[in-house]
Amino acid sequence: MAHVSASQAPAALPEKRKQPFYYRAPFQIMAGIVIGILLGFLAPQTAVAMKVLGDIFLRLIKTVVTPLVFFNLVLGIVSAGDLSKVGKLGLRALIYFEVVSSIALLVSLIVAHYSGVGLDLQGHVSNDASAGAAYAQNTHLSISDFLLHIFPDNFLGAFTGGSLLPVIVIAIAFGAAVMGLPKDRREAVEGALNLLSDCFFKFTDIVMKFAPLGAFGAIAYAIGSNGMTAILSLGYLLIVLYLMLAFVIIVVMGTICWLYGFNLFVFLRYIKAEIFLLFATGSSESAFPSLMEKLQRLGCSKQSVGVVLPTGYAFNLDGTSVYMSLCTMFLANAYGVHLGWSEMLGLVGLMLVTSKGAATVSGGTFIVFAATVTAAGILPVAGLPLLFGINRLTSQAVSICNAVGNAVATLVVAKASGEFDRDAMRDEYARAFARDA
Numbered sequence: 001m002a003h004v005s006a007s008q009a010p011a012a013l014p015e016k017r018k019q020p021f022y023y024r025a026p027f028q029i030m031a032g033i034v035i036g037i038l039l040g041f042l043a044p045q046t047a048v049a050m051k052v053l054g055d056i057f058l059r060l061i062k063t064v065v066t067p068l069v070f071f072n073l074v075l076g077i078v079s080a081g082d083l084s085k086v087g088k089l090g091l092r093a094l095i096y097f098e099v100v101s102s103i104a105l106l107v108s109l110i111v112a113h114y115s116g117v118g119l120d121l122q123g124h125v126s127n128d129a130s131a132g133a134a135y136a137q138n139t140h141l142s143i144s145d146f147l148l149h150i151f152p153d154n155f156l157g158a159f160t161g162g163s164l165l166p167v168i169v170i171a172i173a174f175g176a177a178v179m180g181l182p183k184d185r186r187e188a189v190e191g192a193l194n195l196l197s198d199c200f201f202k203f204t205d206i207v208m209k210f211a212p213l214g215a216f217g218a219i220a221y222a223i224g225s226n227g228m229t230a231i232l233s234l235g236y237l238l239i240v241l242y243l244m245l246a247f248v249i250i251v252v253m254g255t256i257c258w259l260y261g262f263n264l265f266v267f268l269r270y271i272k273a274e275i276f277l278l279f280a281t282g283s284s285e286s287a288f289p290s291l292m293e294k295l296q297r298l299g300c301s302k303q304s305v306g307v308v309l310p311t312g313y314a315f316n317l318d319g320t321s322v323y324m325s326l327c328t329m330f331l332a333n334a335y336g337v338h339l340g341w342s343e344m345l346g347l348v349g350l351m352l353v354t355s356k357g358a359a360t361v362s363g364g365t366f367i368v369f370a371a372t373v374t375a376a377g378i379l380p381v382a383g384l385p386l387l388f389g390i391n392r393l394t395s396q397a398v399s400i401c402n403a404v405g406n407a408v409a410t411l412v413v414a415k416a417s418g419e420f421d422r423d424a425m426r427d428e429y430a431r432a433f434a435r436d437a
Contacts, residue, residue, distance in 0.1 A: 040223020047224025053217025
């Protein structure tokens with residue numbers, strides 16, 4: 001046997017050093033929030049001056065709003081078109097997504113209306129002319145003016161007008177056009193759109209590097225200008241949000257699981273590692289790969305998992321629906337904007353569309369909510385920095401609800417379509433829980 005000298009032996013790979021906790025985004029954002037709160041109480045005037053940091057971050061966020069929504073809507077439409085070709089599986093998935101999302105939106109809007117979130121801030125937040133200008137210009141449009149407003153006169157103009165509605169119209173038309181192309185050309189266009197979407201996701205990641213500064217400036221200004229009132233109001237909003245998300249998971253999804261012969265609590269135990277990951281990252285995308293693997297081991301066919309779960313990440317964001325409903329009512333109450341049931345139902349329709357473009361990266365829910373506020377034309381954008389101050393705390397719970405909702409949807413649609421093996425589920429549960437023991 002040939003002797004291998006030490007110099008000839010392959011060098012050992014250097015161990016990857018664990019990143020210190022203070023380099024991680026969650027810690028930095030929470031640190032920014034805590035420092036901002038302290039500054040708001042100890043030096044209110046200085047804290048108010050920090051508003052510019054929150055505003056700068058909000059401007060950066062707005063630069064990625066329209067392209068992200070456009071690409072996600074187009075790709076979602078193309079994906080839905082492919083779903084229609086797989087027959088009952090695709091049809092059941094789309095019906096399930098729309099029904100459950102609509103239930104989440106409507107129930108949370110009703111709860112938000114009667115819970116009074118944001119009412120204690122009324123009269124305390126700044127509602128000057130600049131804040132009101134963002135929405136007052138659209139409140140007196142006639143029907144014909146409104147229709148002309150949502151149909152742009154040129155493609156690029158839809159992205160520069162400051163409103164999301166023209167972008168939605170363009171995205172729907174463009175998605176339909178892509179579906180009408182021959183298969184080879186459609187796949188080429190879809191691949192290019194996926195690449196561009198990935199680029200904007202990376203751009204979003206870069207923007208989110210400034211999130212700690214944005215959180216610091218936003219919460220410092222909120223506390224410095226409003227004091228304890230802002231803390232209590234935002235805390236109450238968090239309580240209502242968490243209770244509503246728990247209601248959607250336990251009651252709505254639990255009932256659906258029971259109707260189809262699944263035990264929700266056993267399933268949640270099975271995916272507890274993914275739930276912890278979601279809480280740590282605040283991104284529903286972080287659990288996507290392991291959920292795909294686990295759902296197949298649990299008895300869902302490869303086809304059902306490959307069709308339902310990815311499409312659900314674009315079309316079935318139940319947690320995002322709850323967040324958008326509650327925060328819309330929060331802004332309306334805080335700034336004294338009266339919303340009747342007709343306006344609220346109109347917002348539901350708009351949010352059913354805009355929530356489909358929600359990015360699943362951390363912060364994506366806030367990005368789409370900001371876009372919806374702009375598109376609605378009746379709510380003040382001045383209140384967005386206030387909500388961003390607690391975005392980290394909201395995104396953790398929202399991402400869990402989104403991911404669990406899509407996992408449950410995959411189980412239900414697979415079972416309803418005859419694409420589920422119950423014996424495999426029983427065996428997988430036994431193996432998984434035996435390892436835990």
